[in-house]
Amino acid sequence: MSHHKPDPNKNVNLTIDGIPVTVPEGTGIVEAAKKANVKIPVLCDHPDLCKRALCRICVVECDGRGKLVAACANPVYEGASIVTNSHRLIEIRKTILELILVNHPQDCLYCVRNKNCELQSLAESLGIHDIHFHQTAEHAPPSIECETLVRDMNKCVKCARCVEECQEVQNIRAINTSHRSHELGITTPYKQPLDESACVFCGQCVSVCPVGAIYEYDQRAQIWESLYNRERLTIAQVSPAFVAMLNKEYSNIDEHMEGFGHKHLSAPITAGKLIAAIKRLGFDMVFDEDIAIKAHVSEQIIELEKRTARSDHSKKQKLPAITGCSEGVNRFIHNFYPELVDHILPSKSPSKLFADEIKKSYAAEEGVDLEQITTVSFVPCIAQKYRMSKRAASEYKNDYTLSAKELMRMIIFAGIDIDSLEEEIFNTYNVELPSTDSAEKPQIVHGLAQAHKVMESVRKGECDAKWVEIHSCASDCC
Ligand code: SF4
Numbered sequence: 001m002s003h004h005k006p007d008p009n010k011n012v013n014l015t016i017d018g019i020p021v022t023v024p025e026g027t028g029i030v031e032a033a034k035k036a037n038v039k040i041p042v043l044c045d046h047p048d049l050c051k052r053a054l055c056r057i058c059v060v061e062c063d064g065r066g067k068l069v070a071a072c073a074n075p076v077y078e079g080a081s082i083v084t085n086s087h088r089l090i091e092i093r094k095t096i097l098e099l100i101l102v103n104h105p106q107d108c109l110y111c112v113r114n115k116n117c118e119l120q121s122l123a124e125s126l127g128i129h130d131i132h133f134h135q136t137a138e139h140a141p142p143s144i145e146c147e148t149l150v151r152d153m154n155k156c157v158k159c160a161r162c163v164e165e166c167q168e169v170q171n172i173r174a175i176n177t178s179h180r181s182h183e184l185g186i187t188t189p190y191k192q193p194l195d196e197s198a199c200v201f202c203g204q205c206v207s208v209c210p211v212g213a214i215y216e217y218d219q220r221a222q223i224w225e226s227l228y229n230r231e232r233l234t235i236a237q238v239s240p241a242f243v244a245m246l247n248k249e250y251s252n253i254d255e256h257m258e259g260f261g262h263k264h265l266s267a268p269i270t271a272g273k274l275i276a277a278i279k280r281l282g283f284d285m286v287f288d289e290d291i292a293i294k295a296h297v298s299e300q301i302i303e304l305e306k307r308t309a310r311s312d313h314s315k316k317q318k319l320p321a322i323t324g325c326s327e328g329v330n331r332f333i334h335n336f337y338p339e340l341v342d343h344i345l346p347s348k349s350p351s352k353l354f355a356d357e358i359k360k361s362y363a364a365e366e367g368v369d370l371e372q373i374t375t376v377s378f379v380p381c382i383a384q385k386y387r388m389s390k391r392a393a394s395e396y397k398n399d400y401t402l403s404a405k406e407l408m409r410m411i412i413f414a415g416i417d418i419d420s421l422e423e424e425i426f427n428t429y430n431v432e433l434p435s436t437d438s439a440e441k442p443q444i445v446h447g448l449a450q451a452h453k454v455m456e457s458v459r460k461g462e463c464d465a466k467w468v469e470i471h472s473c474a475s476d477c478c
């Protein structure tokens with residue numbers, strides 16, 4: 001294999017399972033195979049993360065090298081003849097998978113990732129019906145971390161995606177690998193609970209885990225209980241970014257669950273269909289949280305203006321003011337920049353602001369006891385759950401959050417066919433929220449690796465912004 005720097009402007013010609021393909025130099029074998037409509041199975045590989053090539057499920061035969069190579073971690077080269085599907089390769093992949101499955105809990109039917117699991121999908125596509133090895137691992141109970149996420153290491157396939165995400169993408173380093181080879185483990189420093197580690201509960205490890213080894217703390221049971229109780233008023237408040245996350249979730253399932261009779265949607269899910277689906281689940285009212293976000297921003301601006309005015313004659317300027325998309329951002333600053341905690345601008349989250357107002361308003365208007373109202377916030381990421389877990393139980397009584405993954409499970413459970421739903425519109429309300437007509441805007445920072453850089457500049461007094469808003473994930477989710 002050549003080690004020179006690939007030139008993406010230069011093409012290379014090769015064959016994959018006999019199909020001629022031309023791709024830019026440096027293209028990985030998995031991507032080149034896609035161009036030939038050949039799907040090479042992967043498990044540890046993730047398109048947004050560095051290649052560690054730990055599982056070897058993607059093994060292919062590559063002539064001229066005299067050995068098997070991991071397709072996810074190797075580029076194509078001029079004249080290569082790659083075989084992805086020989087009897088030898090299938091047997092190797094089956095053996096690798098059986099070695100993973102032998103120690104994997106056999107509870108797929110009631111696992112949260114049932115029918116949305118990359119391991120299950122691989123076992124199905126490789127036709128695994130029997131396991132020729134004996135279980136050696138002992139299973140420990142899953143750990144619930146701050147009622148935000150659950151880690152069930154019995155199900156971990158040691159792909160290290162979560163480690164890559166936490167260390168390299170987020171630069172938090174709350175989880176890491178231990179030991180090597182067959183003893184490789186995924187752990188926290190000194191095996192601490194995440195609450196005692198540097199973890200900021202951004203939830204990004206959950207989004208890359210291919211199996212049910214890290215998942216969101218599930219509150220569906222409490223929500224179903226409220227929905228089934230016709231004495232209760234169950235109110236949904238939907239974040240504007242939620243519909244995009246639901247579509248993303250659906251396309252993940254589309255990609256991995258072809259063999260499970262999964263029905264492809266004829267068109268992306270619209271806000272109207274989302275509202276219809278939520279109502280079909282039994283919610284009494286469905287509101288748009290957008291107005292609460294604007295009100296939340298207005299509250300922050302009022303606070304910021306007070307702080308700016310004060311800063312002229314105060315030694316403690318506390319600028320730039322720092323705000324975040326979730327409680328996790330506060331924890332990030334407390335963990336990594338404790339001397340800058342005073343920069344955090346105090347405010348209620350949009351979800352909480354809205355839940356409080358809507359409860360008060362409907363309790364008064366409909367003559368409903370406050371205790372009989374449940375509000376459920378449909379949020380794009382699980383970092384919102386962390387806020388609730390850290391506040392007084394009474395403050396968040398009857399308030400829940402639902403991620404797109406959890407809603408997807410509820411929709412499947414209720415047998416709702418999203419495609420066939422008629423679009424519906426949000427309920428409207430007469431809730432008094434603070435005025436929204438200020439033009440002040442924060443500097444938005446996406447992802448915690450980037451946030452580290454900005455916070456370093458604040459620490460050195462080199463940040464010119466008056467207001468910085470940190471979003472814990474690198475994608476533009478909210
Ligand atoms: S929640 Fe975020 S900070 Fe915590 S372990 Fe996962 S990726 Fe790391």
Ligand code: SF4
Pocket residue numbers: 155156157158159160161162163186208209210211213214
């Ligand atoms: S917890 Fe999930 S993402 Fe992390 S190594 Fe295990 S299977 Fe991979």
Ligand code: FES
Pocket residue numbers: 041042043044045052053054055056057058059070071072073
């Ligand atoms: S997918 Fe290539 S080594 Fe795991």
